[in-house]
Amino acid sequence: MGATVEHDDDEPTASDEPGRHFVRSLERGLKVIEAFAVEKRPMTAVDVADSTGIPRAAVRRFLLTLTDLGYTRYDGRAFALTPRALQLGYSYLVSSPLSAVAQPHVEELLKRAQKALSKVSILDGGVAVRDQNEIAYVAYARGTSIFRLNISQGSRFPAWITSTGRVLLAVLDDDELEESLARTTLKSYTAATLRNCEELRSAILTARKQGWCVVDQEFEEKLTAFSVPLKDQNGRTVAALNLSTIHEPDRSPYESLLLEQMRATAARIEEDLRLVQP
Amino acid sequence: MGATVEHDDDEPTASDEPGRHFVRSLERGLKVIEAFAVEKRPMTAVDVADSTGIPRAAVRRFLLTLTDLGYTRYDGRAFALTPRALQLGYSYLVSSPLSAVAQPHVEELLKRAQKALSKVSILDGGVAVRDQNEIAYVAYARGTSIFRLNISQGSRFPAWITSTGRVLLAVLDDDELEESLARTTLKSYTAATLRNCEELRSAILTARKQGWCVVDQEFEEKLTAFSVPLKDQNGRTVAALNLSTIHEPDRSPYESLLLEQMRATAARIEEDLRLVQP
Numbered sequence: 001m002g003a004t005v006e007h008d009d010d011e012p013t014a015s016d017e018p019g020r021h022f023v024r025s026l027e028r029g030l031k032v033i034e035a036f037a038v039e040k041r042p043m044t045a046v047d048v049a050d051s052t053g054i055p056r057a058a059v060r061r062f063l064l065t066l067t068d069l070g071y072t073r074y075d076g077r078a079f080a081l082t083p084r085a086l087q088l089g090y091s092y093l094v095s096s097p098l099s100a101v102a103q104p105h106v107e108e109l110l111k112r113a114q115k116a117l118s119k120v121s122i123l124d125g126g127v128a129v130r131d132q133n134e135i136a137y138v139a140y141a142r143g144t145s146i147f148r149l150n151i152s153q154g155s156r157f158p159a160w161i162t163s164t165g166r167v168l169l170a171v172l173d174d175d176e177l178e179e180s181l182a183r184t185t186l187k188s189y190t191a192a193t194l195r196n197c198e199e200l201r202s203a204i205l206t207a208r209k210q211g212w213c214v215v216d217q218e219f220e221e222k223l224t225a226f227s228v229p230l231k232d233q234n235g236r237t238v239a240a241l242n243l244s245t246i247h248e249p250d251r252s253p254y255e256s257l258l259l260e261q262m263r264a265t266a267a268r269i270e271e272d273l274r275l276v277q278p
Numbered sequence: 279m280g281a282t283v284e285h286d287d288d289e290p291t292a293s294d295e296p297g298r299h300f301v302r303s304l305e306r307g308l309k310v311i312e313a314f315a316v317e318k319r320p321m322t323a324v325d326v327a328d329s330t331g332i333p334r335a336a337v338r339r340f341l342l343t344l345t346d347l348g349y350t351r352y353d354g355r356a357f358a359l360t361p362r363a364l365q366l367g368y369s370y371l372v373s374s375p376l377s378a379v380a381q382p383h384v385e386e387l388l389k390r391a392q393k394a395l396s397k398v399s400i401l402d403g404g405v406a407v408r409d410q411n412e413i414a415y416v417a418y419a420r421g422t423s424i425f426r427l428n429i430s431q432g433s434r435f436p437a438w439i440t441s442t443g444r445v446l447l448a449v450l451d452d453d454e455l456e457e458s459l460a461r462t463t464l465k466s467y468t469a470a471t472l473r474n475c476e477e478l479r480s481a482i483l484t485a486r487k488q489g490w491c492v493v494d495q496e497f498e499e500k501l502t503a504f505s506v507p508l509k510d511q512n513g514r515t516v517a518a519l520n521l522s523t524i525h526e527p528d529r530s531p532y533e534s535l536l537l538e539q540m541r542a543t544a545a546r547i548e549e550d551l552r553l554v555q556p
Binding site for chain 2: 019021022023025026027028029030033034035036037039040041042060061062064065066068069070071080081082083084085086087088089090091092093094095096099100103104107129130131132136138142148150152153154155156
């Protein structure tokens with residue numbers, strides 16, 4: 001093979017090769033990038049190897065390659081991602097019409113809903129999509145409340161604990177739902193968090209039946225989140241529209257009005273999506 | 279080599295291999311992801327090959343691998359990025375303290391500046407970093423004006439035409455600046471856009487001298503953008519803080535007050551950054 005260098009991680013093996021086309025070094029390189037989201041700090045090659053389970057020598061090659069390409073920088077001690085990595089996620093946002101189409105509608109909804117419901121403190125609103133066991137915000141806007149949540153476009157949360165996640169799990173067929181529940185690990189965030197898989201299944205089936213979902217103080221004390229589904233031109237639910245409010249002891253004076261406004265906004269987003277993707 | 283599959287694109291060659299460690303298939307896989315940001319739509323393997331210059335057979339392997347990993351999906355006709363790709367960019371945002379630290383300060387600045395300057399319509403504010411010839415927003419907030427710019431966290435613009443870009447180019451040393459200018463292609467956005475490299479160099483040197491920058495109607499008619507540098511704990515400028523306003527025929531009644539507020543916010547962000555990265 002002359003002067004070429006052999007990279008063992010570039011050779012697919014039977015054990016981890018989903019198909020003959022599979023490029024394992026791409027999988028590993030992406031894992032290295034994502035390791036920074038898990039650890040949330042600059043890392044040495046050893047740190048990344050520990051975090052990903054990829055052998056150190058291979059991690060080193062990936063980090064040096066990423067540095068050559070400008071995705072990471074090396075200060076002599078640790079590697080850190082650069083803004084170039086931001087471009088990878090931005091590639092999704094600009095190639096998916098959902099984010100651009102939804103953003104102004106979410107902002108408009110926040111203003112309109114806050115005006116209509118002056119006694120309720122609306123914290124924020126967004127549109128989220130499901131990525132396996134998580135949801136990710138593709139559009140996000142903050143209300144005028146002085147309380148703020150640490151959320152932005154791209155923020156991710158476990159699907160099962162969020163109202164958007166439950167709306168998106170509710171549209172799975174029964175087998176897919178059971179499979180997803182089997183992969184879900186419950187965690188107690190507050191005293192109100194659902195305690196077992198049975199309660200969670202029941203909450204998801206309620207969301208399926210009523211076509212919307214509320215998660216009340218389960219994720220955060222004093223936080224109530226509402227979600228309605230967003231459908232594509234084929235009637236398939238592809239995302240969920242969400243509004244969060246400060247918890248009120250009695251939701252009955254405003255819940256139906258809030259949901260009405262959310263459904264109207266969802267219909268507008270769906271209409272705009274049809275114009276973009278006929 | 280037994281049962282392993284040979285991937286020609288996994289074998290580094292002298293011509294495109296910056297070092298012995300270089301993993302070319304990682305470079306190509308990332309190029310495939312970024313192609314979606316350029317074309318802004320779902321693409322066939324042929325489209326991606328045309329866009330990237332990577333041979334079709336290799337592109338196909340990368341797209342199938344990305345689909346196996348959940349970064350792209352295939353509808354039988356074209357490939358599209360999924361929200362999983364968003365995680366790659368989000369990895370930068372959560373591992374870089376700048377974004378989280380700056381966001382609330384930018385929101386606060388917008389409110390404070392709009393209150394102090396009631397006669398000026400402040401459109402938005404943000405913090406941007408430079409990535410080669412572009413700037414990327416790592417924090418972003420919209421003002422209360424009914425006019426809105428199509429910008430969000432992750433948005434990218436050519437560095438030379440933006441006030442943040444000029445502040446960030448101004449801190450390069452002379453050789454680096456000349457090199458960057460040599461790589462820059464000017465484009466006429468409005469009647470006010472600088473027309474040649476000489477004018478641009480002069481504008482950047484002015485920004486260097488005065489420690490801030492204004493770009494007035496050069497990028498968009500009626501849009502005036504101000505930027506000040508943001509320094510890390512070593513005094514190195516790593517980002518720029520920006521405010522955009524609707525153009526006013528005479529800036530003198532408010533410019534110095536606006537810059538004063540921006541500098542105060544920059545100082546607060548710098549202080550918080552020192553607390554996070556001592």
